Amino acid sequence: MDTTDIFLYTGYLLIIIGAVLALLMPLIKSIGNPKSLLKTVVGVIAIGALFFIAYSIADSEVAAKYAADPFNITPAGAKMVGGVLITVYCLFILAIVGIVFTELNKLIK
Incomplete structure (x- = not known):
């Protein structure tokens, strides 16, 4: 194991710790004010609804080049990626408008 592997594993560990803390700390902080969770829940539901709409309109067509080795993309995987991309595009446009x-x-003013 060389230093590159050590740095990669350390990076993975830090990303996991950061993701866990990013999820847990707001929950711990909101115990004192449960009404603040309502905004978070509404935001998560809105993004989930946006993803559902984007997933519904995404195309599941896969070019023959990507359906074979080494990519092995399935129609379900292509539809999921398409849904995520459309969601990101919509959120980007929403951010710019905001x-x-x-x-x-x-x-x-």
Whole structure:
């Protein structure tokens, strides 16, 4: 095992620790104020609904080149990736619209 492997495993461990803490710390903090969880739940449900809509309209067609070795992409996998991409595109556009709206709102005030 050389240093590259050690750094990769250390990076994986830090990512896992960060993900766990990112999920647990807001829950621990919101124990004192349970109403703050409502906004989080609404946000998760909204993103889930957006993903469901994006997954529903995603195409499951796979080119023959990617269906064979070494990729072995299945129609279900292609539909999942398409749904995730459409969700990311929608969230990106929503973020840009929010930034523009905020800046215009500050300009008017």
